[in-house]
Amino acid sequence: MKITLYRSLPEPIRSLVRLTYSSLPFGIRMGRTYRETVKFLRSKEGYGLEEIEKWQLERLRKVISHAYDNVPGYRQLYDEAHVSPADLKSADDLKHFPFVTKEIIRDNLADFTARNIPAWKHLYRTTGGSTGIPFGFYLLQENIEREFAFLHSAWKRAGWKPGDSSAVLRGAFVGSEEKFWDYDPFLKDLRLSTYYLNEKTYSSYRAKLLTSRPTHLQAYPSAANLLAELIVKNGDSRQIHFSVLLLGSENLYSWQTAKISEAFPSSRIFSWYGHAEQVLFAPMCEKNRALHMDPFYGYGEILSDDGRECAIGESGELVGTSFWNTVTPFIRYRTMDIGRRGEMKCPDCGRPYQLLDSIEGRLQELIVTKSGRYISMTAINMHSDVFDNVRQFQFRQKESGKVTFCIVRKDQYGEEDTRKIRTELMKKLGDDMELEITFVESIQIPKSGKFRFLIQELPISYGDHDRPR
Ligand SMILES: [Zn+2]
Structure with a gap:
């Protein structure tokens, strides 16, 4: 039974399949290529x-x-x-x-x-x-199994074991505000909706995690960061514990690592670079963060x-x-x-x-200055206490040399915050950038679960690689 096929089955047949397959060893369930x-x-x-x-x-x-x-x-x-x-x-x-x-x-x-x-x-x-x-391409079932094998071999170095359970905060499951979770018996994944995770629903997520007690967390860094913020804000650090935080598919920024470590002080953070096209894969070392x-x-x-x-x-x-x-x-x-x-x-x-x-980061995650420099989001330290009164933020760029910083304010946000934020950001952006700060009511997380810190509307290219050398 292939995972992709299983997900397409109606629920009554799924439960039958679950009964049969959940008793099989992990490697058998994952397939021959795996x-x-x-x-x-x-x-x-x-x-x-x-x-x-x-x-x-x-x-x-x-x-x-x-x-x-x-x-x-x-x-x-x-x-x-x-x-x-x-x-x-x-x-x-x-x-x-x-x-x-x-x-x-x-x-x-x-x-x-x-x-x-x-x-x-x-x-x-x-x-x-x-x-x-956005674009599409083809692959084979064996590519999916092989991808899991590469991923799991890397995870093993971080302390994950086949058959371990995980909470998953990625884009695969959207659900609804009431039914915000789903269980995948093949992988022992408690899939949580990233889309519906917010201050209002946090206590339900917390309760679900405390009763299910999954061993690890698999998440997009932006989703793990959101969960971490809610945990810290509610004074729940150390309450919800994961052995390893497996954070992939998006760039992990240092300000996120700082927030995530604050929420999960005794968890190991393991990250990797990879993408849907399955062309390159660069997992972290088990001995350092490279x-x-x-x-x-x-x-x-x-x-x-x-x-x-x-x-x-x-x-x-x-x-x-x-x-x-x-x-x-x-x-x-x-x-x-x-x-x-x-x-x-x-x-x-x-x-x-x-x-x-x-x-x-992705090219689309770079800010372009008036003189044509690129500024990576990694260069901007969003973990500074200057942002303490910011609930959520997003950069938006429509023209070179000008960027808009959108802020969802916390109640205690004041004039002084805007001044401090401007000074802090301008240090990183440089003289060839104009910064506009605006306030918005909310910033929606897309259904895909991947949050974009920068909405880049400029077409960005990187050098002239068109001719072979
Ligand atoms: Zn190494």
């Missing part, structure tokens, strides 16, 4: 740099050959660029192959779909609009706006090649995410993996 991938990843622990590079090159050759033979869009791109699979003699040669973008895949999906995989196997998946370019690009998931490049490989300490766009999606291959795919290159080896766990010092 089990194989867990085993595969275990066998790769301890690989040295040379072994990794050898494995990656073999895999890249397979991916490029498959795309050239079976995916007309890639065949055309490579013919036009005068490259072919034979040109890939080392991983470094990949830079001669053209990029693909979200627009290219969105506008030509049929051409970027492999001809040698029967259509009944294709699963259609859409990505949210956080990059400003993100490690998983070399068996996808091939990652970090490119400056003029197309160079970034040096250590430099930020650039993450460009990825998926090792596993054969239906809609992503090869040199521009993710529109910006990250800062770290060392090539982790000093604490010893893995020879590319480290990411930070994820600056």
